[in-house]
Amino acid sequence: MSEHGAGRPSLPEIDVREKGAEKDGERQYMDRRLFMQLLVFNVERETHPEDAIRRLGKTLKKRDAAGTIYKDVNNPRGIGLLTWSEDPEFFATTLRDALCDDKNDSLELCPDFTMIGRSYSSGFEQDLPFWLINRPIETVTNPDWPWAVWYPLRRSGAFEQLEGREKGGILHEHALIGRAYGEKNLA
Structure with a gap:
């Protein structure tokens, strides 16, 4: 039996880099992206929502976790937590540990509202790092925009x-x- 042509076929090359517009005559490539997760909680009756917001904010700060806390306009006892990281492991480690902290026992997760996503390029960005990393963070931390509308895409x-x-x-x-x-x- 001949072994000619035997062996494993080579795997296709997969390119997961983000691509932007040409800059200085060269196409921009970047292997970074920002992951963002929205979690929505109900605050139990024994705790005032403002107290829950303060405690959650302190917990995030203690763990160096970036996040924005929203008041839910449709639920006076509801809050939303938007967090972000370039490392998706953050959500399974740092954030998870922060949310399991005893100080946050008054929060009950509303899993139906959970969303997670990432930034992606369209191929036309003149400044790829700005549009994929900096701009989303600037938008959600802008004090002049204390509200947001979240919907799944x-x-x-x-x-x-x-x-x-x-x-x-x-x-x-x-x-x-x-x-x-x-x-x-x-x-």
């Missing part, structure tokens, strides 16, 4: 089947709309 399977160029055009249009809202301080 899902792409249909049909979108994922489009050619890269066509997907890029749609993402570019989406980015322009988002930028227009952002310039009016609406996003």
Whole structure:
């Protein structure tokens, strides 16, 4: 029996780097992204929501965990916690430990509202690190914007089947709309 052609086929090369616009004649690449998680909690009756917010804030600060705490406008006893990190392990370690702290026993997680996502490039960013890392953090920590509207964004399977160029055009249009809202301080 011949061994010609035997062996494992080579695996395809996978490139997970984010890609931005050309800068100084070269396409930008970056293997960094920002992961963000929104958790929503009900505060038990025995605890005032403001006290729960203060305790949660102290716990996060003690663990050097970046986060923004929101008051839920639809639930007077509800709060939202948005955290972020470039390392997704943060959510399973640092954040998890912070939330299991006894000081946060008054918080009951509302799992139906949990969202997690990451920043991604559209391929048109002039300053890739700014748009993928710095801009999202600046937006959620801006004291002039003490509120946020959170909604899940899902792409249909049909979108994922489009050619890269066509997907890029749609993402570019989406980015322009988002930028227009952002310039009016609406996003």
